[in-house]
Amino acid sequence: MPLIPDFGIIILCGGESRRMGFPKALLPFGSQTMLEFLVHKSLTIASEIVVVLSPGQKLPPLPPKVQLIEDQVAYQGPLTGMQSGLSLISKVCKTAFITATDSPLIMTELIEFLYSRMDANDIVMPFDGKYHYPLTSIYRVQPVLNQINTLLSENRHRPFFLLESLQSNIISTTELRAVDPNLGSFRNINTPMDYREILRIANLPVPFNFQATKINMEFYGVPRLRTGVHSFVVEAETVDELIRELSRLFPQLIHHVICNHSLHPAYKLMRGTTEFLTDPSTILNPDDQILLLSVDAGG
Amino acid sequence: MTPGYHGKYLRIDLSTLFIDFPPIPIGVISDCIGGVGLGAWILTRETISGYDPLGNQAALIFALSPLVGTPLTTSAKFAVIAKSPLTNRICDAMCSSHFAIAAKKLGVDAICITGKSDKPCILFMDSLGQDNVSIRLVSADSYWGQSASETESSIRSDQGTEWQILSIGKAGEMQIPFATLSHDGRHAGRGGLGAVMGSKNIKAIAVRGDKRTIISDPEATIRIAKSLSQRSFSPATAKYRELGTVANLLVFNRFESLPTRNFQEGSFQEAQELVKYDLAPARKITRNSCAACTIGCEHIYALDSKSGAAQKGVRMEYESLFALGPLCGVSNSHQVLEASSLCDFYGLDTISTGGTIAFLMECASRNLIQDDTLIRIKPEFGHGDTVIQLIHEMMSDMPGIYGELLRLGSRGASRQIEQGSIAFAQQVKGMEMPGYHPRKLHAMALGMAVGCRGADHNRTGAYEIDFRDHSPDASAIASSVIETEDKAAIMDSLILCKFIRGVFTDFYEEAADMLCAVTGLAHSRESLIASAKWIVNLRKSFNQREGWLPSEDCLPSSIFVNSEDHENGLTQDRLEAMILHYNLGRGWSSEGFIVLDPNVIEQLIITENSF
Numbered sequence: 001m002p003l004i005p006d007f008g009i010i011i012l013c014g015g016e017s018r019r020m021g022f023p024k025a026l027l028p029f030g031s032q033t034m035l036e037f038l039v040h041k042s043l044t045i046a047s048e049i050v051v052v053l054s055p056g057q058k059l060p061p062l063p064p065k066v067q068l069i070e071d072q073v074a075y076q077g078p079l080t081g082m083q084s085g086l087s088l089i090s091k092v093c094k095t096a097f098i099t100a101t102d103s104p105l106i107m108t109e110l111i112e113f114l115y116s117r118m119d120a121n122d123i124v125m126p127f128d129g130k131y132h133y134p135l136t137s138i139y140r141v142q143p144v145l146n147q148i149n150t151l152l153s154e155n156r157h158r159p160f161f162l163l164e165s166l167q168s169n170i171i172s173t174t175e176l177r178a179v180d181p182n183l184g185s186f187r188n189i190n191t192p193m194d195y196r197e198i199l200r201i202a203n204l205p206v207p208f209n210f211q212a213t214k215i216n217m218e219f220y221g222v223p224r225l226r227t228g229v230h231s232f233v234v235e236a237e238t239v240d241e242l243i244r245e246l247s248r249l250f251p252q253l254i255h256h257v258i259c260n261h262s263l264h265p266a267y268k269l270m271r272g273t274t275e276f277l278t279d280p281s282t283i284l285n286p287d288d289q290i291l292l293l294s295v296d297a298g299g
Numbered sequence: 300m301t302p303g304y305h306g307k308y309l310r311i312d313l314s315t316l317f318i319d320f321p322p323i324p325i326g327v328i329s330d331c332i333g334g335v336g337l338g339a340w341i342l343t344r345e346t347i348s349g350y351d352p353l354g355n356q357a358a359l360i361f362a363l364s365p366l367v368g369t370p371l372t373t374s375a376k377f378a379v380i381a382k383s384p385l386t387n388r389i390c391d392a393m394c395s396s397h398f399a400i401a402a403k404k405l406g407v408d409a410i411c412i413t414g415k416s417d418k419p420c421i422l423f424m425d426s427l428g429q430d431n432v433s434i435r436l437v438s439a440d441s442y443w444g445q446s447a448s449e450t451e452s453s454i455r456s457d458q459g460t461e462w463q464i465l466s467i468g469k470a471g472e473m474q475i476p477f478a479t480l481s482h483d484g485r486h487a488g489r490g491g492l493g494a495v496m497g498s499k500n501i502k503a504i505a506v507r508g509d510k511r512t513i514i515s516d517p518e519a520t521i522r523i524a525k526s527l528s529q530r531s532f533s534p535a536t537a538k539y540r541e542l543g544t545v546a547n548l549l550v551f552n553r554f555e556s557l558p559t560r561n562f563q564e565g566s567f568q569e570a571q572e573l574v575k576y577d578l579a580p581a582r583k584i585t586r587n588s589c590a591a592c593t594i595g596c597e598h599i600y601a602l603d604s605k606s607g608a609a610q611k612g613v614r615m616e617y618e619s620l621f622a623l624g625p626l627c628g629v630s631n632s633h634q635v636l637e638a639s640s641l642c643d644f645y646g647l648d649t650i651s652t653g654g655t656i657a658f659l660m661e662c663a664s665r666n667l668i669q670d671d672t673l674i675r676i677k678p679e680f681g682h683g684d685t686v687i688q689l690i691h692e693m694m695s696d697m698p699g700i701y702g703e704l705l706r707l708g709s710r711g712a713s714r715q716i717e718q719g720s721i722a723f724a725q726q727v728k729g730m731e732m733p734g735y736h737p738r739k740l741h742a743m744a745l746g747m748a749v750g751c752r753g754a755d756h757n758r759t760g761a762y763e764i765d766f767r768d769h770s771p772d773a774s775a776i777a778s779s780v781i782e783t784e785d786k787a788a789i790m791d792s793l794i795l796c797k798f799i800r801g802v803f804t805d806f807y808e809e810a811a812d813m814l815c816a817v818t819g820l821a822h823s824r825e826s827l828i829a830s831a832k833w834i835v836n837l838r839k840s841f842n843q844r845e846g847w848l849p850s851e852d853c854l855p856s857s858i859f860v861n862s863e864d865h866e867n868g869l870t871q872d873r874l875e876a877m878i879l880h881y882n883l884g885r886g887w888s889s890e891g892f893i894v895l896d897p898n899v900i901e902q903l904i905i906t907e908n909s910f
């Protein structure tokens with residue numbers, strides 16, 4: 001694949017990884033780490049690669065060509081990381097694609113497609129009808145850097161504000177399906193479950209220490225009737241993950257038992273027969289017996 | 300006239316055939332609403348202390364509600380109220396469908412029957428094309444011995460299909476104290492109201508009429524009805540629509556709260572055997588619903604072709620499934636269906652029937668039955684054919700069988716058997732316990748112990764607390780039980796089906812809106828909460844008048860665990876602590892007596908002959 005001239009890729013990897021519980025840059029991805037994999041993929045289309053890390057952050061060994069820059073303050077959000085990356089790359093590139101270390105499924109074809117829609121714009125940013133994707137976007141380096149400096153001086157930290165004053169081409173994700181049919185480029189990793197899901201898509205093994213918590217699930221009443229399943233083993237770390245996993249495994253429960261990624265109030269989850277699981281962030285333990293049943297238990 | 304009401308009730312003395320139409324004061328209408336509230340008021344004023352529930356002075360009341368006949372879903376219901384021959388305490392049971400609508404068209408808000416016909420008869424009440432209701436008695440000779448549903452169809456085919464019929468089966472004729480009365484396959488099941496009707500020599504009641512009530516705000520009523528109907532299709536009612544109450548079986552089993560082998564255990568190993576009724580659409584013939592209901596919770600299952608039952612299908616509810624299945628240790632689903640169909644045929648309450656048979660089985664297993672004249676079968680747990688045989692025996696006077704003993708119910712039978720067997724009679728105030736094992740369900744234990752009509756799951760709803768996140772604290776449980784009992788009192792007075800309860804976000808607010816729209820009366824959230832307490836007090840005051848004692852508010856001693864084992868069960872001390880909090884929370888004395896403030900007495904109409 002030919003390199004795009006005057007073009008660099010900035011990889012932000014200074015995020016906190018709080019929900020993941022492990023530095024995302026160091027997550028195993030096949031025989032490499034997540035960051036190594038992304039860097040090698042980036043090098044196939046961009047001559048300049050900048051990695052923005054937080055102060056003191058540990059990184060895997062990277063090719064000497066990759067430039068590193070530390071964020072001045074840790075965990076200030078993407079705009080400060082973008083500022084650091086763009087200021088470093090501004091010396092050698094006119095345009096840059098900005099991504100994050102937790103998007104290993106980014107497709108180079110998608111980056112090229114976005115680049116091809118740059119024309120006279122300062123930004124090319126995907127939009128899925130609900131969300132903008134500033135960390136899957138192309139930026140004209142100098143004008144964007146100037147605007148970021150202004151925004152940060154006004155204490156405005158959201159990348160979305162860049163769209164207020166810069167000329168932007170907003171591309172629908174529907175259009176992007178032509179180059180990335182499953183929109184894998186937009187998948188990122190926030191939780192161990194997201195990580196396992198991305199490994200599954202990439203057909204890679206899940207490292208031992210990231211194997212999911214296996215819990216024993218039991219369905220009663222309507223969930224059982226609709227799925228034809230009574231008890232089974234499912235992988236989830238938290239109640240929230242469990243509900244998402246149940247939606248994935250049993251789409252027939254959506255709108256009837258699971259609505260808007262949470263349980264309909266007519267249903268409840270219980271750990272055994274005594275503990276009611278109402279907080280989505282509740283941690284599940286290996287071999288928990290989790291019951292899904294109607295709130296209306298009598299009759 | 301207050302919209303939604305006719306403002307009077309029909310009073311019939313069968314002994315003299317005198318009828319009149321006592322007015323219902325507006326204060327009673329707004330405080331008691333209808334259904335069980337209105338019924339309790341009429342029962343109290345129409346009877347005197349200490350009367351025989353099967354005697355001439357006994358009153359049998361059918362109470363309607365302002366919502367009957369409106370487009371509000373699940374509102375086609377009526378309440379039947381009397382003193383129970385099983386408990387000697389107040390009993391109210393719900394029944395539904397077209398009888399409710401037709402009875403309201405008679406032009407009255409309730410019917411109160413006293414006295415006794417000298418011969419078995421059908422009581423016809425007619426207001427079609429007339430200013431007022433007329434009654435006539437027709438001989439029931441040709442219907443005597445028929446099942447309720449046979450009687451209904453025979454009368455309709457003899458007299459015309461415009462009649463809506465309420466009937467008793469053979470158990471009612473025999474005045475078995477847990478006989479049901481039925482309309483269109485729905486039973487006012489608990490407490491022997493069928494026996495009260497049978498004691499009056501009434502095999503069936505037929506009604507028709509054309510008197511309509513006006514609705515205060517038709518537009519608002521239709522708006523509320525539409526919204527309620529829409530919500531009745533939501534996930535909150537899916538359990539009832541898609542599975543029916545039999546879905547409870549596996550849940551209760553999992554919670555070790557499925558009464559098994561006469562409450563000796565809380566889970567039934569063979570529950571999966573019965574599961575096919577939970578999740579086997581192939582076994583279902585059809586789904587039915589009461590008139591004016593958008594939910595349709597009645598799941599009708601095919602009977603085994605080899606069964607001798609007259610019907611092809613039987614409606615199966617959790618309570619029947621538990622009582623004739625696990626409670627008797629029976630896992631053969633065909634036999635459970637057949638037993639349930641037999642109860643329907645004879646007009647027997649399935650819970651009391653199963654409860655009494657299970658009691659007999661436990662007594663037999665403990666060698667407490669030593670009567671050599673009882674020769675026919677050995678009542679052993681696990682034998683469905685024995686359960687079927689014993690149901691037949693209940694209906695027979697043949698010597699050497701268990702019929703006479705079983706017809707007494709478990710408490711009555713234990714008085715005959717003696718030898719401490721009362722400990723295994725799983726009843727409260729004489730009424731057999733429903734399918735909620737109180738050992739683990741402590742709110743339900745309290746609800747059943749203090750229930751005015753005895754062990755009861757419909758007038759309290761306390762099980763809801765056990766199955767939601769709740770404080771284990773005795774006083775918190777007591778407050779929650781009071782809340783669910785109050786809510787049930789309003790639902791049963793409105794009357795709306797309990798299966799729609801999950802769709803309300805603020806029940807009292809919405810109930811007040813409904814009542815305001817239909818009646819124009821100034822109901823509010825607060826006034827309904829006050830009405831609920833009024834209705835509960837009215838029931839309790841009736842029981843108090845009839846000799847209620849604090850010792851009645853208890854559970855059978857075999858339910859309790861000893862104090863070292865309290866983590867896994869219910870101790871008597873804990874139940875007593877909850878009862879104390881309940882009594883105080885109700886504003887009663889610590890023992891549970893309504894405080895005899897003269898104003899309260901007057902308000903509650905508890906004195907004898909006050910009218």
Ligand code: SF4
Nearest residue numbers: 588589592594596796
């Ligand atoms: S939900 Fe069932 S019991 Fe209630 S009104 Fe409808 S059909 Fe009748």
